[in-house]
Amino acid sequence: MSDFQRVAQAMQYLAAHAHEQPSLAAVASAVHLSPFHFQRLFCRWAGTTPKRFLQALTLERGKALLDQSASVLETAHALGLSGGSRLHDHFVQLAAVTPGEYKSRGAGLVIEYGLHATPVGPLWLAQTPRGVCRAELLDFHSPATLLAELQQAWPLSTIRENPAATAPVVAAMFGAADAAAAGPVSLHVAGTNFQLAVWRALLNIPPAALTSYGQIAAAVGRPTAARAVGNAIGANPVALLIPCHRVIQQSGALGGYRWGLGKKLMIQTWEQLQAAPVI
Numbered sequence: 001m002s003d004f005q006r007v008a009q010a011m012q013y014l015a016a017h018a019h020e021q022p023s024l025a026a027v028a029s030a031v032h033l034s035p036f037h038f039q040r041l042f043c044r045w046a047g048t049t050p051k052r053f054l055q056a057l058t059l060e061r062g063k064a065l066l067d068q069s070a071s072v073l074e075t076a077h078a079l080g081l082s083g084g085s086r087l088h089d090h091f092v093q094l095a096a097v098t099p100g101e102y103k104s105r106g107a108g109l110v111i112e113y114g115l116h117a118t119p120v121g122p123l124w125l126a127q128t129p130r131g132v133c134r135a136e137l138l139d140f141h142s143p144a145t146l147l148a149e150l151q152q153a154w155p156l157s158t159i160r161e162n163p164a165a166t167a168p169v170v171a172a173m174f175g176a177a178d179a180a181a182a183g184p185v186s187l188h189v190a191g192t193n194f195q196l197a198v199w200r201a202l203l204n205i206p207p208a209a210l211t212s213y214g215q216i217a218a219a220v221g222r223p224t225a226a227r228a229v230g231n232a233i234g235a236n237p238v239a240l241l242i243p244c245h246r247v248i249q250q251s252g253a254l255g256g257y258r259w260g261l262g263k264k265l266m267i268q269t270w271e272q273l274q275a276a277p278v279i
Contacts, residue, residue, distance in 0.1 A: 006031045007045040014050065018057045024050055062087060062099065064246040072099045106154030113150070115143055116165025116170045118265050123239070125166045126150055126159075131186030132169060135238040136261040173240055175274065189237055194220070198232035205246045208275035210268070212250045223228070234258055240267065 001009075013030045014022065027050055030037035042050050058079050058211035065075040076087040087099050111133065124146050126134040136146050152158060170184050191199060201219040205211055213226040213233075222228065233244045239259060247266045249255045257264035 002191065003041055003045060006033065006038075007042055010050065011046070015057060016052050016086060018054060018061060019078065019080045021054070021058070027185060028203075032045060066099060075099065079232065106157030109157040110153060111150065111157050111159045112162040112165045113147070113159065114161065114166035114170075116163065116172060118174055119270055120240075121264065123170060125169060127166055127169060128188045130188040132238055132241060133188045135241055137239050138262055139259050139263055141193060185241060187238060189242075191232075191235065194222075194228065195232040195235055196219075198229055199242045202233070202236075202242050202244055202247065205243055207269075208271040210246050210248050213247055213255065214250055216247060230256065246271075 004267050010027055010031050013027055016092075024035045028035040028196060032040060033041065039050065039138065042048075042053075046053060058081070062075050062079055065078055066072070069230055071077065072084045072087060076082075076084050079087065082086050084099070100276060109128055111126055111128050113124065113134075115138075116125065118122050120137070122138040124134070124136045124138060124143050125132060134150060136144065147159070162259060169185055189199070197220040204219075212225070213229050216233075217223050217226045217229045220229070236242045236244045236258065239245075245257060246266045254261050254264055
């Protein structure tokens with residue numbers, strides 16, 4: 001049997017026995033390999049670990065069960081998991097939402113949005129009662145596209161245009177004289193555990209300061225994961241508030257930016273001008 005056939009057979013075994021949550025040793029035995037050699041072989045051919053592959057299978061089956069109105073606990077038991085906390089871990093790590101959030105689809109949630117002029121260009125911002133859930137610079141997407149994406153993410157929520165409600169947040173973001181009355185800006189974002197750790201590290205970068213992807217990787221305890229850090233930064237759903245524009249390459253090059261390198265440089269320059277002493 002070729003290596004390709006062994007991995008294909010292992011995938012079939014995992015799909016058929018996912019409800020049993022088989023161990024690495026059990027899957028390796030099914031394809032007549034030691035756990036050590038099977039792990040290496042699977043990673044080489046599948047590009048992921050057997051555990052991660054099983055988690056993905058479990059997540060998709062979990063979504064199907066929740067869609068069929070099964071409870072979180074019923075779903076966890078049907079998937080061979082010990083309880084709701086294990087199902088919660090699968091969803092948060094792979095789907096960036098909790099099982100309850102996936103099941104509710106935003107039911108009962110009111111989201112308000114508005115489009116605002118800012119010193120760095122038009123900003124489309126949406127917020128829930130818990131905080132800002134989206135902030136997008138309009139360099140590559142139209143407001144209609146952003147609204148459609150928001151509706152897809154929260155299909156059962158009530159979404160309404162209300163720029164008067166979002167204006168105080170924008171004022172606070174850009175240091176308007178009357179922004180103090182708005183109080184601190186809260187966020188309502190979902191991400192994997194790793195993404196959230198990266199975003200928290202970004203929040204610690206002072207205005208007008210710059211840091212590197214490698215320094216952020218070190219800050220989250222993953223010093224060799226600069227590329228993964230870059231991916232997490234690229235998934236940032238709230239421009240400016242989670243300041244991914246303050247991260248550059250070790251060489252001093254700008255690096256990537258979800259809203260374009262020209263916009264990244266513009267924002268960095270604007271922040272530096274705000275921090276510069278008035279002469």
